[in-house]
Amino acid sequence: MSASIVTSPPVVMAPRSDGFEVVWGVRGLSRGWIEWEAADGSSGTVTSDAFGMVPQDHRVLRVRVDGLPSATAVRVRAITEAVDRRRVRHESEWKTLRTLDAASDTAHFAVWNDTHQRDDTLRALHDATPDVDVLVWNGDLCNDWKDPSWFTSTVLNPAGLDVSDGRPLSIVIGNHDVRGAWAYQLEDFVATPEGRPFTAFRIGPVACIVLHTGEDKPDAHPSFEGRVAFEPLRAEQAEWLREVTARPEFADAPYRVVFCHIPLRWIDETVVDYDADGYDWFSRMSRDAWHESLVSWGAQIVVSGHTHHRTSLPATVEFPYAQLISGGPDAETTSDEAATWIDGVATAEELVLTMRDLGGEVVHEVRLRPLA
The missing domain is CATH 3.60.21.10 (Metallo-dependent phosphatases)
Structure with a gap:
């Protein structure tokens, strides 16, 4: 990871019944987005922030994922690209998580x-x-x-x-x-x-x-x-x-x-x-x-x-x-x-x-x- 444009794995925070937020570190001005896939074959890409921009920063990127069903297992990965002529790209490993389930007995x-x-x-x-x-x-x-x-x-x-x-x-x-x-x-x-x-x-x-x-x-x-x-x-x-x-x-x-x-x-x-x-x-x-x-x-x-x-x-x-x-x-x-x-x-x-x-x-x- 030290030789890459990313400085951390994608960290899943703020879990909710309809989504979560992914935060990860970058080295140098970069843009990023999240790809997700569910077991039922549905998938999506989250490419913009609250102000209509592709998430971008020189230290940390954050992408909020909304609109997922509760109690749903999905796998996610973060895509990062350097914002310069090099266009260096990094794809994280997929990681699996489940949205919160308020109706569960456990x-x-x-x-x-x-x-x-x-x-x-x-x-x-x-x-x-x-x-x-x-x-x-x-x-x-x-x-x-x-x-x-x-x-x-x-x-x-x-x-x-x-x-x-x-x-x-x-x-x-x-x-x-x-x-x-x-x-x-x-x-x-x-x-x-x-x-x-x-x-x-x-x-x-x-x-x-x-x-x-x-x-x-x-x-x-x-x-x-x-x-x-x-x-x-x-x-x-x-x-x-x-x-x-x-x-x-x-x-x-x-x-x-x-x-x-x-x-x-x-x-x-x-x-x-x-x-x-x-x-x-x-x-x-x-x-x-x-x-x-x-x-x-x-x-x-x-x-x-x-x-x-x-x-x-x-x-x-x-x-x-x-x-x-x-x-x-x-x-x-x-x-x-x-x-x-x-x-x-x-x-x-x-x-x-x-x-x-x-x-x-x-x-x-x-x-x-x-x-x-």
């Missing part, structure tokens, strides 16, 4: 978090994780964005892997993902269904809400140098939550799961002194904005990362949703910040979320009954 998803550009951890997670309906990458993909070249090697081709092969990505933004001089460019490399860093989707009986918890300190903290505005983003998400959870496909779901990077609950909720280098172990600001809507909706569990401490908090009267927090970035299983991943399997009888370390040992298991 669902299977996986969750990674806090990989922090650790190649050894990413390789181990990649090997451990099976093909699933959706892989939720739950924040802190990076440390800080100090070099713009890191977007491709961190998001699109981490550790040289094709992480969306057999498992389309839903990327959750973590607090480290919004740090560094180049963080404002992350949105060029992350696709979401509605173009915002929060979304909702249905996998069989499981309704999933993805939220952006922002930073672990207030916007006015001097370390951010006036470059962040997460307080209005939380307010926007609060308004959106009230609307999206009222939609029939989410209001009637048997299982209701929230993914956000910073937890909404923690084992020690002492007020933080930000002036003394304190930071949020849980996002009180997010919880204050969203708690009422989550309780009204019937959220059963919030799945997070951030703390690097593997923690399971059961639901209580005050907090009717459980909180499950996965591990840190270390590949060494005996480390205090050892990496884990979560396997979520739903049937008509129950939703089981199993947290495992990289050696396969079960760390936590949460079982949820369907809501009436």
Whole structure:
């Protein structure tokens, strides 16, 4: 791939019941498009963007595929051509995926978090994780964005892997993902269904809400140098939550799961002194904005990362949703910040979320009954 005009495999993100988006890295000004084929013999080519142009850029190409039937297996490939006299062309390998199926009786998803550009951890997670309906990458993909070249090697081709092969990505933004001089460019490399860093989707009986918890300190903290505005983003998400959870496909779901990077609950909720280098172990600001809507909706569990401490908090009267927090970035299983991943399997009888370390040992298991 190093000698080619492409710098990553085509990465499938933002899966929906009627399509998905494909994102891939390029070297030099290039144009690209997507070809797809279904088992019934239908096929198509997606050659234009929202403004009527063939997708083109010097670093990253993105193509949104719409209009497919739900629960449909398709194979896709990306075609790339250099925009110069050479007309160098690259055809990716075909990869197979399935559009989401809200009517299915079952669902299977996986969750990674806090990989922090650790190649050894990413390789181990990649090997451990099976093909699933959706892989939720739950924040802190990076440390800080100090070099713009890191977007491709961190998001699109981490550790040289094709992480969306057999498992389309839903990327959750973590607090480290919004740090560094180049963080404002992350949105060029992350696709979401509605173009915002929060979304909702249905996998069989499981309704999933993805939220952006922002930073672990207030916007006015001097370390951010006036470059962040997460307080209005939380307010926007609060308004959106009230609307999206009222939609029939989410209001009637048997299982209701929230993914956000910073937890909404923690084992020690002492007020933080930000002036003394304190930071949020849980996002009180997010919880204050969203708690009422989550309780009204019937959220059963919030799945997070951030703390690097593997923690399971059961639901209580005050907090009717459980909180499950996965591990840190270390590949060494005996480390205090050892990496884990979560396997979520739903049937008509129950939703089981199993947290495992990289050696396969079960760390936590949460079982949820369907809501009436």
